[in-house]
Each structure stands twice: as structure tokens, then as C-alpha cells.
Amino acid sequence: MPQNELTPSAHVDTFCRDNLPPRELWPQFCFDVPEVHYPERLNAATVLLDDVIDGMPGGADRPCVLATDGTRWTYGELRARANRVAHVLVEDLGLVPGNRVLLRGPNNPWLVAVWFAVLKAGGVVVPTMPMLRPKELAAIGEVGRFDIAICDHRFTEDLLRAGVKDLRTFTYGGAVEGLADITALAESKPDVFDDVDTAADDVSMLAFTSGTTGRPKATMHFHRDILANADTFSRYVLQPRADDVFIGTPPIAFTFGLGGLVVFPLRVGASTLMVEKATPEQLADLVAEHGATVCFTAPTAYRAMLAKGKAPQLRTLRRAVSAGEHLPRDTWERVNEETGLRLIDGIGSTEMLHIFISAADDDIRPGSTGRPVPGYQAKIVDKAGRDAPDGTPGRLAVKGPTGCRYLADERQVLYVQDGWNLTGDTFIRDEDGYFWYQARSDDMIISSGYNISPGPRSRRRSSPTPRSWSARSWAPRTRTGGTWSRPTSCRAAGSPRSAGRRARRRCARRSRTTSRGSSRPTSTRGRSTSSTPSRAPRPARCSASCCAGRPRRAPPRDPGQRHPRRRLVRHRRRRALPPLRGHPLGRGGRERAAHHAGPAAALRRRAPRALRGGLPRPLGCGSATR
Incomplete structure (x- = not known):
């Protein structure tokens, strides 16, 4: 199989071939099994x-293509x-x-x-x-x-x-x-x-990565690539038969669905049931109704089918493939216990077209993704790109008869390095050559097969805020008399409940900057600096809507704790403006409006929804004195 040059193309419109990445940025292709040796014209x-x-x-x-409405082609x-x-x-x-x-x-x-x-x-x-x-x-x-x-x-x-x-x-x-x-x-x-x-190396398909945000990447696959996954994973691991009936939930727009529901069954003369949309329990009923024998779906669907008591409907299955997200060991064991099925786990990617690490039958080790599919090679590398020893977490690197070729995208150099495809997953390889999934290496979120990128803006702010971080580092400082202070809120991210009573009292004294009825500044211990006696101070009440007028409680502050992103939220000192009569927020409204529009509030608005619960709320506080 030629490695350094392309064969003459049949394309009149040469847009795809013209926008292939430079040849030196391609991955190294391996054609180690005879089934992937294809003719030049294909x-x-x-x-x-x-x-x-x-x-x-x-x-x-x-029979070839079936549908749930009774269509049989x-x-x-x-x-x-x-x-x-x-x-x-x-x-x-x-x-x-x-x-x-x-x-x-x-x-x-x-x-x-x-x-x-x-x-x-x-x-x-x-x-x-x-x-x-x-x-x-x-x-x-x-x-x-x-x-x-x-x-x-x-x-x-x-x-x-x-x-x-x-x-x-x-x-x-x-x-x-x-x-x-x-x-x-x-x-x-x-x-x-x-x-x-x-030509076998003419571009046949553009497959866009499944991320729902960020700039999309189009992966270019040749005609030979479409067949290569059927002649590696499907042939050696799945082992379909001509009398099989395939069924599944992934859309054909996903390469996982394209392979499992179109390419693999038709490669051996089997039939496939097209399901437009189905819940896990509906999928189980369709399996029983049509006598399906091979199923492709995500681990969450298998768990949901068992939770709905649909294990008897899966009796006709002889193969069940799980991909799109990590298959937990307890899910594998529960499916095996209730149905007798040995779920075939696997990892693939849009860039590689389909599954390249998997195991079936007696080769399965529950909890492990498996070993490289025949025709593919895989290894673990560290951050510097060096081979990592067995038992050490590192980045997964793969190569085989398929590989990543982005359409005119500078991110090609990130996915392909030194001839290997870096999938963005962290794995551990054991001494027997099995690969064990650990996590994503990047900030991608995988949910039921969908890759969700947080995008360039939220990626900088996606770290959840531990409750032990000091809330005072987020609060804008206001001027009261001759001192600067940061007001606090009862709902701010603060101390854990285990903080001692003495620490809470000490921090409460620090937060009091004035005595009630006096506009003169006080010391951090709450005693007036004036010789005129004043009434004993009492905790002010937060008038903002987020605190609903409850007494302000100051969290204990550890001077050694700093917000890791403090440089992003630090802002200039802001002088407290006089109350604006008729302001929509009422008395002291300017200060509250400025505060609620501050960096902490902006951070919560821009962070991914799944992470907002760990970020501090805007501190609901008006001016310290009225």
C-alpha cells in the first residue's frame, strides 16, 4: 500500500484533496492484516x-434494511x-x-x-x-x-x-x-x-466531530477507510453472521452508528433495523419484536433497560456492543448476570472512524476496555511524548489502517504527533496488554456518546470553586469612613461547618466596620475609635434579594488560602456612591448593582451549567453603613 503519494483521483471537484493536511502531518498507517490490502481503484x-x-x-x-413502521427492503x-x-x-x-x-x-x-x-x-x-x-x-x-x-x-x-x-x-x-x-x-x-x-484513497466522507460547541472539525475518510473498520473490528471482534439482525440507537451521522448499523451488517450480507428514535425500554421491545441479534448502544441505555425490567426482551441478542462512553464494571456484571450477555466494550473516535481497542468473549476483562483490535497498535505516552511504562497513566496513542486527517485545520498537529493519533484519553496499560480507561486528557465532556467542549471562554473558568476558598477574596471592597472593607454574605461560599465557635466569633468581629448609629470607623474588634460611647454593634442585615434580609455571617478566613484564579476576578477599589433616590434597587442601590454585576456574578453566568453549583454566588450586600 503506497505511503508517500496518492493515486490518481476520480474527483473533478478537487476541494477535498486540495485541503488534505500536508503529508508530513499525516499519521503513520499500518496494514498489518491481509484484509486491509485493497486495490488502487475502489x-x-x-x-x-x-x-x-x-x-x-x-x-x-x-432482507437488508428494515424499519419500525413495517418497511422491509x-x-x-x-x-x-x-x-x-x-x-x-x-x-x-x-x-x-x-x-x-x-x-x-x-x-x-x-x-x-x-x-x-x-x-x-x-x-x-x-x-x-x-x-x-x-x-x-x-x-x-x-x-x-x-x-x-x-x-x-x-x-x-x-x-x-x-x-x-x-x-x-x-x-x-x-x-x-x-x-x-x-x-x-x-x-x-x-x-x-x-x-x-x-480511487481507494479518494475522500468518500466528511465526518464532523460530535462536539456541540467550539469550531467544528471535519475528518476526511477515504473509500478504503469505510471498509477497513469492517475488516478489522467487525471481522475479528464482533464476528457477525449473514443471518444477523442489527439494531441500535446511534445516528448514522456518528461513525459509531454508521459502522454498526450500515457498514458492518452489509459487509456480511446481514440485515439492519433502522430506529429513528427510541427510549431504552422501547429499544428492548424492538429487539424482542424483530428478533435482533446484534445491538449497538451506550452503557446508559443498557442500565436503563435493566432498570425497567426489560432483561427478558434481550434474550434474542447474541452480541451487544457498548461504546460512546466508559463501560463501568458493575454495569457489565449486572448485564451479564441478568441476561447472560458479555458486553463488548470498545473505544473509538470520529478521527479513527470506529473502534480500535476492544475485546470479546473469553478475552473480556470486566472494567477494561480491551486490547488493540487486530490491525491496530496502541501505546501509552507521557506529556513529553515518551513511551510510558506499564501501570502508569498516560495519553493513549493509536495507529492502524485508519487515521486522522482534518480538513484544513491547524488542530491536525495536536491530534497527530510523531505518526501516532492522540485520542485525548488517559489510559493505563497493564502487563498483559489490556487498556484501562482513567479519564479524558483534555477538557472534553462525554455524555452518552456526545462530545461536549466547554468552548474557549468557559474553558478558562471551568474549575469549580471549593467551599474552603475564602469568600472575601471575591467581594468588592467598599469605602466606609476612613477604612476599606470587604462585606460578606450569609450565602457566600465560606467555611465548612466544622469551623470552631471561637473562629466564627473572631471573623464576625472582623467583619463589623461600624457601630450602629455611628458613621465613624471602628477597629477590627468592633470598638469605636471615638471617645463618645456608642451602642453595642450588632450584625448588619443583608438587604439584597439573594440573602432575603437574613443576618450576615462572616466565614472564617485562612490568610494562607487564595483563590487559584484570583487574578481573573481582582478588581479596583470602588468608592461607595451616595444612595440614589428612586433607584430601582432602592436605598444603596448603586452599590448593590455594581456588586451583583461584579466578576463573581459574571463567572457564574459564563461557567458551564454543570459547574455552576460549585461557584460562589454573588455576595448579597449593600453598603456597610446607612
């Missing part, structure tokens, strides 16, 4: 559809519909090889047919999630520069609102005013099509 759609039909007895009549029917749509793309829409075609819709048979049609016509397919909003669609449109969009008729509104430049939009499955239905256009087309003779 079209993935031809191999997965036409070659399966021609190579299996009764191939055209075998055979392999021959899927090929005929894909060929008709390919004719529409080329003859009516003017698609040329290399044009990018965006697909938008939930998992259903027509989405699969259009996916094959784009590849047959030599286009570059770009599957996207139907949950994407206009802003996100506009962002990926700017990156991918799509020529055509084919959208489920129920999801066109947000796509049209995105306003992607020069994008021609068509629907399938139903009519939408002002948009042509590509399925209606295909009815009069022939069901035979000459597939474009693409």
Missing part, C-alpha cells in the same frame, strides 16, 4: 452493495433505489465527482439509500445529526462548503434558516413547499447505474 458503495448481491446466493432477495430494492437517486444527482442536479452532499435526517431506509447514491455518483457524503441547530449547521457549512443538501422533509426548517451559501436543498420522504422531493424525481429513473471508478 468504490465503497460498490463493495458493500453490488459485490454482496453478486457474491451471495439469492443476494438480491436477502431487500438488497436488490436498496440497490435499485440508490441507483435511481444517483441518476438524479448526476443528470438533474449536475453533481460531479468530488462535490460534497450534506445529508440530514434520522435513521431510516431512505437515508441509507441516499448515502449509497452519493458514493456511487462519486460524491463526498456528509451525514449530519438532525438535532443540529441553524448556527451549528452554518458553522459546518462554512467548513465543508457543500454543494447539495438532501434533507428529511421533517427537518428542513433549521437547515433553511442556517443560510448556508450556495446550497441547493432537496427533500426525501415528503414534499415541502418550494423544495423538490428527490424520491419523486427518482421514480422515473432507471435502476441501473455505472458507479464512478474512484
Whole structure:
């Protein structure tokens, strides 16, 4: 397999090949198993559809794509519909090889047919999630520069609102005013099509990473890459059979779903059930209803099915794959105890296309992700990129027949280093070669298979605030008489409850800056500096709404404790302004308005919602004297 140069391309539109990263920034590819030695000219759609039909007895009549509404397409029917749509793309829409075609819709048979049609016509397919909003669609449109969009008729509104430049939009499955239905256009087309003779290293798909914030990254995958995961993980670990029925919840826009619900079953002549949307309990009922034998979903779904008492509905399964997030040992053991299934755990990524570390059957060690899939290599490296010894946590580095190639993105140098793909995960490798997941190496949050990036603004402020940090470091200082003081609030992040009574009394005395009825400053012990006796001071009451007028309690302050981000929230001393009559906040409103708009309040507004509970609330306090 050539390593240093690309073979002649069949693409007329060379946008994708022109925007591949420089060759020196590519990962090193390994073709260690014979199944991934492909010819130079290769079209993935031809191999997965036409070659399966021609190579299996009764191939055209075998069940292929099923749906929950009773739809049942055979392999021959899927090929005929894909060929008709390919004719529409080329003859009516003017698609040329290399044009990018965006697909938008939930998992259903027509989405699969259009996916094959784009590849047959030599286009570059770009599957996207139907949950994407206009802003996100506009962002990926700017990156991918799509020529055509084919959208489920129920999801066109947000796509049209995105306003992607020069994008021609068509629907399938139903009519939408002002948009042509590509399925209606295909009815009069022939069901035979000459597939474009693409190169094995022609770009076949743009897969956008699943992060819901931040600038999207488009990973470019060749025609050979689509087959490589079927000929490594699926062949050696999953081991599907022609009589299998596949089912799962991940959308085809995820490479996890594309492989598990389209590529893997069709590679062996099996059938697949397309599920548009289902809760875990509904998924279990569908497994029983359709006799599914192979299931792809996340660990949370398996736990939910057991919690709803759906273990009996899973009796027909012989393989159950868990990916998208870490599979805890207790979840694996509970599923095994109640159903007899040995969950196949695995880790993959959009950049690598599918799973590259896994284990099945007797090779499974509960709690471990597994060992490298045949055809892949994996190791643990430290922060400097040096090999880490076994038993030491470090960054996961992988290489194999697939790898990361971002479309014109400077982040290529972060994912690929020294020929290895760095996935952003922290693992430990034991002496037997098993990999044990520890955490994410970056600040990405993974939830049921979705990668959520906190974004550039909240990334600087995403550290939760321990309650032991002094609340006084967050409070703006106000001038009262001749001294400066930081007022405190009863609801500020303060001392733990274990603080001693003596410490609380001492800090309460420090917080009192004036005596009631006197405007002269006092010492930190609460005694008036004037020779005129004054009434004994008592704790002032916070008049802000967050404190509801409760007495102010000062937290004990450890002088050695400092906020680790104090430089971000430090601000200049602010002179207390005289009360403004008629201010919406009432007496002393200027001070409270300035305080509630201070850095602490801004920090809580900008922090991710999941982390807001650990951050201090705005200190609800007016002026210290009235």
C-alpha cells in the first residue's frame, strides 16, 4: 500500500484533496492484516452493495434494511433505489465527482439509500445529526462548503434558516413547499447505474466531530477507510453472521452508528433495523419484536433497560456492543448476570472512524476496555511524548489502517504527533496488554456518546470553586469612613461547618466596620475609635434579594488560602456612591448593582451549567453603613 503519494483521483471537484493536511502531518498507517490490502481503484458503495448481491446466493432477495413502521427492503430494492437517486444527482442536479452532499435526517431506509447514491455518483457524503441547530449547521457549512443538501422533509426548517451559501436543498420522504422531493424525481429513473471508478484513497466522507460547541472539525475518510473498520473490528471482534439482525440507537451521522448499523451488517450480507428514535425500554421491545441479534448502544441505555425490567426482551441478542462512553464494571456484571450477555466494550473516535481497542468473549476483562483490535497498535505516552511504562497513566496513542486527517485545520498537529493519533484519553496499560480507561486528557465532556467542549471562554473558568476558598477574596471592597472593607454574605461560599465557635466569633468581629448609629470607623474588634460611647454593634442585615434580609455571617478566613484564579476576578477599589433616590434597587442601590454585576456574578453566568453549583454566588450586600 503506497505511503508517500496518492493515486490518481476520480474527483473533478478537487476541494477535498486540495485541503488534505500536508503529508508530513499525516499519521503513520499500518496494514498489518491481509484484509486491509485493497486495490488502487475502489468504490465503497460498490463493495458493500453490488459485490454482496453478486457474491451471495439469492443476494438480491436477502432482507437488508428494515424499519419500525413495517418497511422491509431487500438488497436488490436498496440497490435499485440508490441507483435511481444517483441518476438524479448526476443528470438533474449536475453533481460531479468530488462535490460534497450534506445529508440530514434520522435513521431510516431512505437515508441509507441516499448515502449509497452519493458514493456511487462519486460524491463526498456528509451525514449530519438532525438535532443540529441553524448556527451549528452554518458553522459546518462554512467548513465543508457543500454543494447539495438532501434533507428529511421533517427537518428542513433549521437547515433553511442556517443560510448556508450556495446550497441547493432537496427533500426525501415528503414534499415541502418550494423544495423538490428527490424520491419523486427518482421514480422515473432507471435502476441501473455505472458507479464512478474512484480511487481507494479518494475522500468518500466528511465526518464532523460530535462536539456541540467550539469550531467544528471535519475528518476526511477515504473509500478504503469505510471498509477497513469492517475488516478489522467487525471481522475479528464482533464476528457477525449473514443471518444477523442489527439494531441500535446511534445516528448514522456518528461513525459509531454508521459502522454498526450500515457498514458492518452489509459487509456480511446481514440485515439492519433502522430506529429513528427510541427510549431504552422501547429499544428492548424492538429487539424482542424483530428478533435482533446484534445491538449497538451506550452503557446508559443498557442500565436503563435493566432498570425497567426489560432483561427478558434481550434474550434474542447474541452480541451487544457498548461504546460512546466508559463501560463501568458493575454495569457489565449486572448485564451479564441478568441476561447472560458479555458486553463488548470498545473505544473509538470520529478521527479513527470506529473502534480500535476492544475485546470479546473469553478475552473480556470486566472494567477494561480491551486490547488493540487486530490491525491496530496502541501505546501509552507521557506529556513529553515518551513511551510510558506499564501501570502508569498516560495519553493513549493509536495507529492502524485508519487515521486522522482534518480538513484544513491547524488542530491536525495536536491530534497527530510523531505518526501516532492522540485520542485525548488517559489510559493505563497493564502487563498483559489490556487498556484501562482513567479519564479524558483534555477538557472534553462525554455524555452518552456526545462530545461536549466547554468552548474557549468557559474553558478558562471551568474549575469549580471549593467551599474552603475564602469568600472575601471575591467581594468588592467598599469605602466606609476612613477604612476599606470587604462585606460578606450569609450565602457566600465560606467555611465548612466544622469551623470552631471561637473562629466564627473572631471573623464576625472582623467583619463589623461600624457601630450602629455611628458613621465613624471602628477597629477590627468592633470598638469605636471615638471617645463618645456608642451602642453595642450588632450584625448588619443583608438587604439584597439573594440573602432575603437574613443576618450576615462572616466565614472564617485562612490568610494562607487564595483563590487559584484570583487574578481573573481582582478588581479596583470602588468608592461607595451616595444612595440614589428612586433607584430601582432602592436605598444603596448603586452599590448593590455594581456588586451583583461584579466578576463573581459574571463567572457564574459564563461557567458551564454543570459547574455552576460549585461557584460562589454573588455576595448579597449593600453598603456597610446607612
